[in-house]
Amino acid sequence: MDDPSQSGEVEETEKINVVPLADLTLVLLIILMVLSPMITQSMINVATPAVKAEKDIEQKPQEEKKPVEPLLIALAESGYTLNNVPADSLDQLMAALRARLEETPDRPVLVTADQQITVGAVVEVLDLAKQNGAQKVSLLKRAGVEESAEKTAP
Numbered sequence: 001m002d003d004p005s006q007s008g009e010v011e012e013t014e015k016i017n018v019v020p021l022a023d024l025t026l027v028l029l030i031i032l033m034v035l036s037p038m039i040t041q042s043m044i045n046v047a048t049p050a051v052k053a054e055k056d057i058e059q060k061p062q063e064e065k066k067p068v069e070p071l072l073i074a075l076a077e078s079g080y081t082l083n084n085v086p087a088d089s090l091d092q093l094m095a096a097l098r099a100r101l102e103e104t105p106d107r108p109v110l111v112t113a114d115q116q117i118t119v120g121a122v123v124e125v126l127d128l129a130k131q132n133g134a135q136k137v138s139l140l141k142r143a144g145v146e147e148s149a150e151k152t153a154p
Helices: 019-043 054-061 090-103 121-129 146-154
Strands: 071-075 081-082 084-089 107-113 138-139
Touching: 019 071, 071 090, 071 121, 081 090, 084 090, 090 121, 121 138
Parallel strands: 071 107, 107 138
Antiparallel strands: 071 081, 081 084
């Protein structure tokens, strides 16, 4: 009977032990699952409306504030507009935006662009609006004539 362990010869096994690899993978997966909600919650800030109790509403009737009209910046191939007032350059647009925001600093700013405008140009306008005092900046998608024509075409 040939038993290599008894004759002094040691046979090498060429099998990889995957148990430690599986253990390490499961531990890393658990760590990732625990940390991912914390990471995503810390990066995204969402303004949620406050809910008032019915008692507070009955006791203290307050005047409802009229919502502030947002400023609309539109980017087109023909140029820039701020609330349908054309601007010759980006500097002139930002000067007009700064003047409007000095009157009412908490006005939201909406930015919209035609399909031909590059993402870089839109991001530049968003960044400049924040630098010029806009506290709330949002993107606005508007349905253009081309989009509505595509939807109705068979």
